Amino acid sequence: MGKTLASEQSSPHVPVLLAEVLAALQPLSGARIVDGTFGAGGYSRALLEAGASVIAIDRDPSVAPHVERLSADFPKTFEFIAGEFAALDQLVTQPVDGVVLDIGVSSMQLDEADRGFSFMREGPLDMRMSGEGDSAADLVNTLEEAELANLLFAYGEERKSRRIAHAVVAARGIEPITTTTQLARLIEKTIGRKPGDNHPATRSFQALRIAVNAEFDQLVEGLFASERLLDEGGRLAVVTFHSLEDRIAKRFFEPEKGGPAQSRHLPQTV
Ligand SMILES: C[S@@+](CC[C@H](N)C(=O)[O-])C[C@H]1O[C@@H](n2cnc3c(N)ncnc32)[C@H](O)[C@@H]1O
Known part of the structure; x- marks a missing residue:
């Protein structure tokens, strides 16, 4: 700089x-x-x-x-x-x-837990910059499994997108996924975490944010x-x-x- x-x-x-x-x-x-x-x-x-x-x-x-x-x-x-x-x-x-x-x-958007952009901060799974339209929770709880997998792959380059989408659909059948940490923990449990790597939810959160805000x-x-x-x-x-x-x-x-x-x-x- x-x-x-x-x-x-x-x-x-x-x-x-x-x-x-x-x-x-x-x-x-x-x-x-x-x-x-x-x-x-x-x-x-x-x-x-x-x-x-x-x-x-x-x-x-x-x-x-x-x-x-x-x-x-x-x-x-x-x-x-x-x-x-x-x-x-x-x-x-x-x-x-x-x-x-x-x-x-x-x-500022990432730091504000209530905006739901960060998997490191407990908050509603929102991610809407304007506060209008469908939230990330709306997408995670309603998209078909294949649609969700495609979204995670296309916007997050997440290679384990199908496994994550499958786990999301199974989990939301028990209770809706409404918070950032709920989703982050589910992804971590599904695809694991290697020491030194980025958090396993990084790519999925990026993908959802891109989709929510077009x-x-x-x-x-x-x-x-x-x-x-x-x-x-x-x-x-x-x-x-x-x-x-x-x-x-x-x-x-x-x-x-x-x-x-x-x-x-x-x-x-x-
Ligand atoms: C990376 S920050 C910009 C930081 C800015 N350059 C500064 O110096 O503070 C991106 C900003 O763009 C806004 N933004 C993102 N997409 C937008 C869009 N399609 N239309 C209008 N604003 C948008 C976000 O709400 C956010 O406040």
Whole structure:
């Protein structure tokens, strides 16, 4: 990571690849930038400090305190819109000079036991970023065994997906699976745990979170929406966390693999 900005110290969430994102979106002074994944506002604050005006988007209502802080500090150059970045070209109507998407879950979401994102914290099996729609418990307790296995394999690359799905269906026949630790313990019992390896529920929890929040649909639509919203010469910076997201983003920047036929934006992988 590059140099630390003051903004990183005042934020509870340390923004990843901040220096790289700022460099990718240059020049920033006077630029109009969309931060499609506001979170704790680490990127937004740094962009505002660099002289850009920022329109921030997030679908999680719990970001409100961070929005209030930035609105107070930058009343003229900061605006927040609640919504999904898949629709960012409908939420923002005037062309912009840059868009940044920091894909995935925030550390605040993971740390809050009541949100149900973490298998390490006892909480309801929820995982909804927006608080709307089906929860992870809804999926785990209602999907057909084969559907559940496919979901765990496709979104979590879980090679033991069939054994886990079978155990889930047997367990929920006795009582519904409603908490994070209930599911984590069941997975551990089913596929075991090797010393030094990640927790055996890691991949299943990732898969459920992606499904609950339609994260891949959001990413694909968000990339094309960004392309439509960006002005001539505008920049798009995408920060991905795992290989599945990474593949979608890289593919977007390669026209022969389904990305924009004549992208006006230079693809760069950092
Ligand atoms: C990794 S965090 C972003 C952290 C942020 N860059 C910062 O510096 O604090 C991802 C954020 O994006 C939000 N998010 C994820 N998918 C979204 C979507 N499709 N539309 C809008 N917000 C989304 C999450 O609610 C979360 O707050």
